[in-house]
Amino acid sequence: xxxxxxxxTFEFPQHQELIQILEQQDKDFSRLSVHYEQLxxxxxxxxxxxxxxxxxYLEALKKKRLKLKDQLxxxxxxxxxx
Numbered sequence: 001x002x003x004x005x006x007x008x009t010f011e012f013p014q015h016q017e018l019i020q021i022l023e024q025q026d027k028d029f030s031r032l033s034v035h036y037e038q039l040x041x042x043x044x045x046x047x048x049x050x051x052x053x054x055x056x057y058l059e060a061l062k063k064k065r066l067k068l069k070d071q072l073x074x075x076x077x078x079x080x081x082x
Contacts, residue, residue: 003047006040008033011069015076022079029075036068 009016022029043061045051053061 003044005044006065006069008036008069008072012073012076015080018076018079022075026075026079029072032068032072032075036065036072039065039068 008019012019019033023033024030039061042051043058043065046053046058046061
């Protein structure tokens with residue numbers, strides 16, 4: 001499977017504007033977003049072979065990224081339905 005980036009705006013294209021607003025106005029959302037993007041970059045770099053890592057480490061990173069994505073989506077959903 002080819003390596004792909006999974007930015008928040010790629011994962012949630014329908015929420016691009018809300019993501020930008022929350023990144024500017026909500027410190028916790030912004031912090032989680034930055035952490036998500038860092039994890040995504042690390043996963044991508046490992047998948048491309050630019051950073052050495054074993055399969056267990058890569059899978060752990062992917063699980064962390066997924067958990068963060070779920071947390072961020074929950075915040076997006078709540079902000080959208082206030």
